[in-house]
Structures are given as C-alpha cells and as structure tokens.
Amino acid sequence: MTARIGVITFPGSLDDRDAQRAIALAGAEPVALWHADHDLQGVDALVLPGGFSYGDYLRAGAIAALAPIMAEVKDAAAKGMPILGICNGFQMLVEAHLLPGGLIRNANQQFIRRDQRLRVENADTAWTNAFAQGDEIVIPLKNGDGGYIADDETLKRLEGEGRVAFRYIGVNPNGSLNDIAGVVNEHGNVVGLMPHPEHAVEAGFGPDTTAAMRSGEDGAKFFDSAIAALAKAVA
Template identity: 80%
Template sequence: MSVRIGVITFPGSLDDRDAQRAVRIAGAEPVALWHGSHDLEGVDALVLPGGFSYGDYLRAGAIAALSPIMAEVKEAAAKGMPILGICNGFQMLVEAHLLPGGLIRNDHQHFVRRDQKLTVENSDTAWTNTFRRGQEIVIPLKNADGGYIADEETLDRLEGEGLVAFRYAGVNPNGSLRDIAGLTNEAGNVVGLMPHPEHATEPGFGPDTAAAMRSGVDGLGFFASAIAAVARVAA
C-alpha cells in the first residue's frame, strides 16, 4: 500500500518542501496541496507546515486557520485522519480550535533557533507510535511566537488526560507553560508541536549527535508513525 501524505502550502509557508521531502524519505508519497483548494486529493494524512503564513499578521496562524482548505482539514480531523501541525501549522491548529490553548510571543521577545531536546509524553498517537513514552529526542526549533498558554483548568485537563504529546527537556526555549512543546487531541490523530521534525530526517542535515555532526534523524519517527497508523486502519 502506498501511503499518500498531503502537505498544504499557505501564503508564507517556507517549510512545505522540506516536509514533502521528509515524507518521501520516510517512504510515503508527498502530495502538494494549496490552501485555496477544497480538494484533499484523496490523501491518507496531512501536514500543516512551518513558516509565516500571511506574514503572521493578526496572530500567527489566525488568518491561515480561515483558509478555504481548513474546512476540509476540520472534516478530515473529525473522521480520524492523521494531521500534523508543525510550528506555524501548530498555531493554525490552535487557531482553528482543533487543539486547545494559544501560542504567543516568546517570553524573551526574541526569535529562537536551536536543536531542542524533547521528552515524548504520549506515544499512542498517529504521529508518535514509533517512539516510547519518556524517550528523549532532539528536534530543531525555530520560532518567535512559540510560547504555549492556556488557563489552569485546561492545563490540568491536558495533563490529566495525557494530551501533552511533547515537553521541552533541559531548557524551556520560549516560556511555554508547563514546558509544553506539543499536544494531541483526544482521538490521537491530530498532533501539533513547535519544533520541526522535517529538519531531522536525513543524515548530514539534522542535529548533531554523539556519533557525528548533523546525523540526528529523530524526526523520521513522526512520519513513520503516520505511515504505520494509516497501514493499521487499512489492514
């Protein structure tokens, strides 16, 4: 079975081609989709990539969350399709109310770029099932509006229901409450995170590891997980 994963391009997307490449490296077929379309072209999963959609005007991801294709994204999410929001894509998922809370300016008011350690908090989602709970991975991070916020009741619910997918380890780079780096919805098919797994999928281009410089490929697990999730449904 050939798994087809759509990557949606919005005005201002800049990591869409990287996400398509990551999908291909993981063994699936990338499908380029346009934000102004209402056609998901029969894909099995979706990626909302990083970038600065609409220049981050109003709020990061707020205008993109109203793009025509987001009606189909919401419908697909309700039907259980695996959907991953990366950085700006995470902001879109929050603005579209597919994930709770909000994302605001980093607490230090500066753009941050670093290889970020994460702890996998939930390994039962469509995008994390090849990891183990408690596993530490390293994924590149680059954002200016990455501070995750929510009220205390929502934060307690996220913790209590196991909806925190990833947590920052070692250092909190942007002031996110409770070190939250990524979330999942209750069904486990929608996941959003600020770091960029598509930049850690190919030796020679990823984070440094103890083995060699730029050899980190922890991001491959995200796309391999989605492929496995789709295959299980089809079986």
C-alpha cells in the same frame, strides 16, 4: 498501497518542501495541496507546515485558520485522519480550535533557533507511535511566537488525559507553560508541536549528536508513525 500524505502550502509557508521530502524519505507519497482549494485529493494524512502564513498578521496562524482548505481539514480531523501541525502549522491548529490553548510571543521577545531536546510524553498518537514514552529526542526549533498557553482547567485536562505529546527538557526556550512543546487532540489523530521534525530526517542534515555532526534523525519517526497508523487502520 503507498500512503499519500498531503502538505498544504499557504502564502508564506517556508517548510512545505522540507515536509514533502521527509514524507518521501519515509516511504510515503507527498501530495502538494494549496490553501485556496477545497480538494484534499484523496490523501490519507495531512501536514500543516512551518513558515509565516500570511505574514503572521493579526496573530500567527490566525488568518491561515480561515483559509478555504481548512474546512476540509476540519472535516478530515473529525473523521480521524492523521494531521500534523509543525510550528506555524501548530499555530493554525490552535487558531482553528482543532487543538486547545494558544501560542504567544516567546518570553524573551526574541526569535529562537536551536537544536532542542524533547521528551516524548505520549507515544500512542498517530504521529508518535514509533517512539516509546519517555524517549528523549533532539529536534530543531525556530520560532518567535512559540509560547504555549492555556487556562488552568485546560492544562489540568491535558495533563490528566495524557494529551501533552512533547515536553521541553534541559531548557524551556519560549516560556511555554508546563514546558509543553506539543499537544494532541482527544482522539489521538491531530498533533501539533513547535519544533520541526522534518529538519531531522536525514543523516548529514539534522542536529548534531554524540555520534557525528548533523547526524540526528529523530524526526523521521514522526512520519514512520503516521505510515504505521495508516497501515494499521486498513489492516
């Protein structure tokens, strides 16, 4: 049975169609969902995409975290559904307290756009199982409020429990504490990260590699991982 992965569109979402395309390229069925609904349409997994939901008023992701559909997202997370928050979606997940910490203005106070090197720190989540721990990947990054913060106790817990999913290497682009680029919840089903894997899924459109310009496809493994996790759950 083909996995059905929902992508929630909020006012100001920019990367919802890109996420849907990435899901389709991975072999799953993308399902468009709307922020004002209370219906997840029976999907097997969810993606909260990047953008500037509600214009990023108040704090990035703060208003979207209160959207009607987020009640269903919280219920689904508690039941173990794989949920991925990308950039603004990551901001929503921390604002909704589905992931710990917070995201603030980049340390240099500027919007950053670059192909970013990451190290996979946890390859045992619903969205990273196609990687090996320690893999170095390149994923596009574009944000203005990407500085990950948390109190000392939370940071120690994340590090000690292996819940840092990705770490910036080479350059820390936004001043994130401990070079953290993404984190995972304690059950391994909810992952958030600032870089955009949906922009690195198709040769000719991804980051440059040593093989060829725009040939990077490291982001495809995020969606492969979700499909594999869903298949394992029903096996």
